[in-house]
Amino acid sequence: MITGEQKPVEEIRQMIAPYKRILVLGCGSCVAECASGGEKETAMLASALRMAARMNDEDVTIEEMTLDRQCVMEFVIQLDKVIDPYDAVLSLGCGAGVQAVADMYPEVRVIPGLNTEFLGETKAQGVWAETCLGCGDCMLYDFGGICPLARCSKQILNGPCGGSVDGRCEVNPDIPCAWQLIIDRLDRFGALDRLEDIYPPKDWSTKQGAGPRKIIREDQQK
Amino acid sequence: MINAKRRKLALFYCRNVPESREKDRQLLEEACGETISFFPMPCSGRVEPVHLLRALEEFADAAYVIACPTGACRNFEGNLRARKRIERTRSIIEAIGLERERVGLVVCSKDNPKPLAVLAREIMDKVSSLGPSPALGPKALNEEEKGI
Numbered sequence: 303m304i305t306g307e308q309k310p311v312e313e314i315r316q317m318i319a320p321y322k323r324i325l326v327l328g329c330g331s332c333v334a335e336c337a338s339g340g341e342k343e344t345a346m347l348a349s350a351l352r353m354a355a356r357m358n359d360e361d362v363t364i365e366e367m368t369l370d371r372q373c374v375m376e377f378v379i380q381l382d383k384v385i386d387p388y389d390a391v392l393s394l395g396c397g398a399g400v401q402a403v404a405d406m407y408p409e410v411r412v413i414p415g416l417n418t419e420f421l422g423e424t425k426a427q428g429v430w431a432e433t434c435l436g437c438g439d440c441m442l443y444d445f446g447g448i449c450p451l452a453r454c455s456k457q458i459l460n461g462p463c464g465g466s467v468d469g470r471c472e473v474n475p476d477i478p479c480a481w482q483l484i485i486d487r488l489d490r491f492g493a494l495d496r497l498e499d500i501y502p503p504k505d506w507s508t509k510q511g512a513g514p515r516k517i518i519r520e521d522q523q524k
Numbered sequence: 525m526i527n528a529k530r531r532k533l534a535l536f537y538c539r540n541v542p543e544s545r546e547k548d549r550q551l552l553e554e555a556c557g558e559t560i561s562f563f564p565m566p567c568s569g570r571v572e573p574v575h576l577l578r579a580l581e582e583f584a585d586a587a588y589v590i591a592c593p594t595g596a597c598r599n600f601e602g603n604l605r606a607r608k609r610i611e612r613t614r615s616i617i618e619a620i621g622l623e624r625e626r627v628g629l630v631v632c633s634k635d636n637p638k639p640l641a642v643l644a645r646e647i648m649d650k651v652s653s654l655g656p657s658p659a660l661g662p663k664a665l666n667e668e669e670k671g672i
Contacts, residue, residue: 311619342574346616349577353659354620 303423304332304396305430306339306416308347314392315354317413321390322361326351326415327381327403328368329395336430339394339416341368347394347415363387372399378406385410421452431477438508438515444496446487451504453480459501531652533560534579535644537590538568540598541632543639552641560644568592568629569602573613576627580617580659586626586651587613590643593634603631622659626651 308314318324326348334340348366355362367384371377372395381403385391390411393400397418404412420432435452441459442449451457455473462481465472469482488494509515537544549562561584565571568591576587589610591603607629614624628650630643638646 311616342572345574346577349574349581350616350620353577353581353617353622356661357621357658359662 303335303421303430304398305336305419305422305432306333306396307419308338308343308394308416309414311347311350311354314347314413314415315351318351318362318390318392321411323363323388324351324365324390324392325385325388326364326366326392327372327394328366329372329393329399330368330370331372333394333396333399333416334368335424337428339396344368344394347392351392369395372396373402375402375406378402381407436509437504437506439505441501444499444501445484446491446493448480448483448487450480450484453477453483455480459504531585531648531654531656532558532583533644533648533651534563534576534584534587535560535590535647536563536565536568536571536575536588537640537643538592538597538602539564539566540592540596541590541640541643542637543641548640552644556644560648562644567597567599567602568606569597569599569604571606571609573609573616576610576613577616580622580626580657583660585657585660586628586647586654588628588630588647588651590630590632590640590647593632593637596632596634617659620659622657623654625654626657 326344328334328341328344329339330341337343344366348364352364355364369377369380372393385407388410390413391403391407392413392415393403394415395403396416397414400412400414421434421436422430422432425431433452434449437451450459450461454461455471455477456463462479462485463472466479466482467475469479471477471479485494485497488496544564546564549564552560553562561579563575568589571589579587589606591597591606594603597603610627610629613627617627618624628647630647632638632643
């Protein structure tokens with residue numbers, strides 16, 4: 303899941319200030335799960351912005367809509383029927399959603415309402431944690447299903463660093479030591495010998511070594 | 525019974541509040557006229573920030589929630605959730621320059637539970653000092669100035 307957090311209202315108001323007809327556009331996928339850009343949050347933000355505009359005697363129209371998924375053309379195209387009257391879209395999608403809408407409607411200003419944060423998982427109600435960097439060369443098999451790049455503060459592949467205390471990270475005691483987790487998991491599966499290997503520095507060319515990445519699957523194409 | 529000063533209050537309340545049956549609500553609505561809009565809920569935990577924001581946006585000078593006493597929620601933690609959502613709503617209205625006191629939570633006393641009518645009056649007295657809500661636009665403020 304891609305996580306995000308809503309930008310401060312003041313920053314959003316500054317960005318939308320030049321526009322008179324604004325569509326607040328939510329996304330019902332990842333950002334709905336992390337309670338930052340789903341239908342509820344879209345309704346809340348639109349309501350708050352309308353009140354703020356009224357309090358400042360601003361003549362603007364602010365309406366709201368939520369797509370099931372803002373980063374997929376088949377869903378974004380639903381805007382065809384409604385987008386004409388608007389001169390700006392305030393997107394509560396992730397960065398990919400914002401750009402998907404902007405790509406499809408180049409004549410409309412698309413403004414990000416969220417700060418996109420990380421790839422992560424819902425750990426508990428209201429708690430999301432980063433667990434994947436999207437490096438393009440998954441090493442989870444070697445490390446018992448715990449990613450040392452995403453979850454170790456020092457991103458070391460040949461750990462542990464020796465600094466953890468009671469299983470907590472010395473850089474940030476709020477998080478568990480990723481290497482403690484790795485060792486515990488490998489031990490459970492009788493695979494501690496995997497740590498005898500020395501891992502060379504990560505090859506980051508699979509992440510963005512050649513610029514933005516693209517996946518092309520001919521079997522999925524028309 | 526309740527002083528119908530020009531403020532409008534949106535009042536969401538848990539149905540566990542004493543004397544809050546449908547008949548009580550109807551009598552209260554008759555007595556209050558447009559001053560208070562009552563929204564009965566099966567549990568205060570059902571209230572969402574968007575309910576309170578919409579009330580403030582559409583018609584209310586203040587939006588309050590009445591919850592049952594801490595530890596007495598029949599859904600165990602509904603009133604605790606309501607408290608968190610009130611705080612969230614308050615942070616949103618503060619961010620747009622509205623007084624946080626326009627949204628609030630009143631928790632019934634466990635030992636001396638007051639009927640809905642009494643709680644409504646107490647909340648109304650409290651919010652009357654706030655003045656008309658600027659979030660309702662200049663029309664509401666002008667009406668206040670003209671004494672309409």
